[in-house]
Amino acid sequence: MTLAGIQHSLFETDVDAGPTVHPLAGAVRRRHLSDGAWVDLRPGWLTGTTGLFGELTDQVPWRAERRRMYDATLPVPRLTAHYPAGAQLPLPLLRTLRDRLSDHYRAELPEGFVSAGLCLYRDGRDSVAWHGDRIGRGADHDTLVAIISLGSPRVLALRPRDGGRSLRFTLGSGDLLVMGGSCQRTWDHAVPKSPGAGPRLSIQFRPPGVR
Ligand SMILES: O=C(O)CCC(=O)C(=O)O
Numbered sequence: 001m002t003l004a005g006i007q008h009s010l011f012e013t014d015v016d017a018g019p020t021v022h023p024l025a026g027a028v029r030r031r032h033l034s035d036g037a038w039v040d041l042r043p044g045w046l047t048g049t050t051g052l053f054g055e056l057t058d059q060v061p062w063r064a065e066r067r068r069m070y071d072a073t074l075p076v077p078r079l080t081a082h083y084p085a086g087a088q089l090p091l092p093l094l095r096t097l098r099d100r101l102s103d104h105y106r107a108e109l110p111e112g113f114v115s116a117g118l119c120l121y122r123d124g125r126d127s128v129a130w131h132g133d134r135i136g137r138g139a140d141h142d143t144l145v146a147i148i149s150l151g152s153p154r155v156l157a158l159r160p161r162d163g164g165r166s167l168r169f170t171l172g173s174g175d176l177l178v179m180g181g182s183c184q185r186t187w188d189h190a191v192p193k194s195p196g197a198g199p200r201l202s203i204q205f206r207p208p209g210v211r
């Protein structure tokens with residue numbers, strides 16, 4: 001086989017085989033934080049994500065977000081798309097992922113995951129500042145927010161809301177991180193800028209009434 005032939009077939013394996021969704025049971029590791037907050041990690045939940053990353057970057061109707069800060073409306077340095085409960089998701093695979101997560105977390109989250117948020121960090125200059133997902137129920141109830149990372153590795157940082165050291169989780173393509181318990185109200189999270197980083201996108205699944 002020629003070198004070109006080998007390279008072609010490697011490329012095809014990665015792109016055309018499509019993503020594989022691996023089991024959650026027995027593979028999710030929980031880390032308890034303070035104040036009843038926790039984080040679950042399942043590295044490599046999906047493999048073969050190159051094509052999926054490309055399809056989502058190309059097909060999702062990305063919007064530039066603006067956020068009200070004090071008395072100004074400032075652009076948020078990332079692109080987003082939001083699919084509320086009942087909306088058609090951009091790819092059938094996303095439904096599969098949402099349903100797998102709902103099944104896995106059924107005992108802790110009987111209502112399941114219903115909405116999807118997508119964020120595109122075009123390069124290392126895109127980011128999201130410290131915040132909790134506290135619009136709605138997350139403000140005063142325990143809840144779960146599941147994040148799947150695709151594309152270039154980026155840090156998702158967490159820190160206690162009342163001060164303290166931050167934790168940094170580097171998420172690679174196909175990794176799953178779930179924030180649970182009191183995490184949205186007692187801890188904040190952020191995706192810090194990362195000079196030189198390539199594009200990354202995240203898919204977040206949330207229960208009813210959580211934003
Ligand atoms: O992109 C991420 O991993 C985090 C996104 C996030 O925290 C949010 O959109 O609320």
Ligand SMILES: [Fe+2]
Binds near residue numbers: 131132133189
């Ligand atoms: Fe968030």
